[in-house]
Amino acid sequence: MSSQEQSERTEIDELGEFGLIQHLTKNVELHNASTLQGIGDDAAVLDHLGKPIVVSTDLLLESIHFDLAYMPLKHLGYKSVVVNLSDIYAMNCLPTQVTVSIGVSNRFSVEALEEFYEGVLSACNAYGVDLIGGDTSSSLRGFVISVTAIGEGMPNKIVCRNTAQIGDLICVSGDLGAAYLGLLLLEREKKIYIENPKIQPDLEGQQYIIQRVLKPEARKEIVLLLEELNIVPTSMIDISDGLSSDLLHICTKSEKGCFIYEDKIPIHPDTKAFAYKLNLDPTACALSGGDDYELLFTIATSDYEKIKSHPHISVIGHIVEGDKKQLQTKSGNLYPLTAQGWK
Numbered sequence: 001m002s003s004q005e006q007s008e009r010t011e012i013d014e015l016g017e018f019g020l021i022q023h024l025t026k027n028v029e030l031h032n033a034s035t036l037q038g039i040g041d042d043a044a045v046l047d048h049l050g051k052p053i054v055v056s057t058d059l060l061l062e063s064i065h066f067d068l069a070y071m072p073l074k075h076l077g078y079k080s081v082v083v084n085l086s087d088i089y090a091m092n093c094l095p096t097q098v099t100v101s102i103g104v105s106n107r108f109s110v111e112a113l114e115e116f117y118e119g120v121l122s123a124c125n126a127y128g129v130d131l132i133g134g135d136t137s138s139s140l141r142g143f144v145i146s147v148t149a150i151g152e153g154m155p156n157k158i159v160c161r162n163t164a165q166i167g168d169l170i171c172v173s174g175d176l177g178a179a180y181l182g183l184l185l186l187e188r189e190k191k192i193y194i195e196n197p198k199i200q201p202d203l204e205g206q207q208y209i210i211q212r213v214l215k216p217e218a219r220k221e222i223v224l225l226l227e228e229l230n231i232v233p234t235s236m237i238d239i240s241d242g243l244s245s246d247l248l249h250i251c252t253k254s255e256k257g258c259f260i261y262e263d264k265i266p267i268h269p270d271t272k273a274f275a276y277k278l279n280l281d282p283t284a285c286a287l288s289g290g291d292d293y294e295l296l297f298t299i300a301t302s303d304y305e306k307i308k309s310h311p312h313i314s315v316i317g318h319i320v321e322g323d324k325k326q327l328q329t330k331s332g333n334l335y336p337l338t339a340q341g342w343k
């Protein structure tokens with residue numbers, strides 16, 4: 001390598017996750033008319049004989065995305081599929097197939113991998129998707145999982161991130177922040193266990209937040225509900241990185257701003273209680289914690305009547321003109337929303 005090439009080293013940190021993806025894919029050219037949409041959304045959109053097909057892929061790495069100290073392999077298999085299906089639902093589509101690829105070291109027995117596959121198949125059964133292939137390789141260290149999900153949508157009903165309009169209402173399904181607090185709880189108990197293996201983990205009364213991290217579900221019923229109510233969201237994304245980061249994706253891609261209200265953000269009572277126990281602000285956990293796999297979407301104000309009293313959908317604010325993204329706190333103060341992302 002010449003000295004000049006050496007001096008041109010750029011650290012990944014300087015770009016961050018999203019900057020890195022953008023940088024690496026800036027020269028991508030699409031060669032096929034059937035590629036309706038490539039990089040940039042929860043899934044790519046392909047044309048299959050007039051019917052839109054969506055494709056999404058995710059990588060899960062041991063010690064980065066999961067810790068086998070408290071993640072049972074069966075749950076890991078289930079979660080690996082579910083997080084990919086979530087990206088398909090986020091396009092307002094229904095998943096139909098998955099491929100599952102794994103890299104494993106001899107640290108894992110056949111029985112252990114059977115457990116993982118029990119979870120994979122359990123998710124396939126629960127969501128009605130077919131496991132149609134994958135790849136298997138050895139890995140020197142750590143368990144590597146890559147899942148690709150394929151889904152089908154209706155023409156004109158595929159929902160992307162970049163189409164939110166001024167005045168649209170911002171909606172979120174379910175509740176937020178629980179998975180992050182569940183993870184903090186499991187991390188805390190792991191640390192205590194490592195220091196003293198005689199102490200049994202104290203998970204009493206925390207079933208909800210633990211279940212949200214160990215056995216997340218994708219929001220199929222929300223996509224079916226929207227269909228039933230005859231609502232096509234104007235934009236949608238699944239919340240994997242925290243409300244703040246994912247709402248900023250919708251705003252940035254749509255070239256709009258947003259205004260949300262702290263007191264409208266849905267947070268489960270168990271999540272709040274555990275956050276207070278750790279001296280954390282539940283709102284901050286909902287904004288910046290990840291792994292919720294709820295759907296975040298915008299709707300035209302004319303659709304408000306159809307969803308306003310639905311128990312699993314909260315309207316948390318609206319899209320505004322310009323690029324200001326703001327949160328109004330319970331006490332009436334305004335804060336700019338910031339993404340934490342991966343950096």
Ligand code: ADP
Pocket residue numbers: 021024025038039040041042043044057058087240
């Ligand atoms: P999500 O959080 O929904 O999984 P990501 O933030 O990982 O989405 O990815 C954003 C977009 O960038 C997606 O369209 C994804 O397919 C694409 N992407 C991510 N990594 C790469 C890569 N290494 N090469 C090409 N495209 C990528």
Ligand code: MG
Pocket residue numbers: 041042086087090237238240
């Ligand atoms: Mg996504």
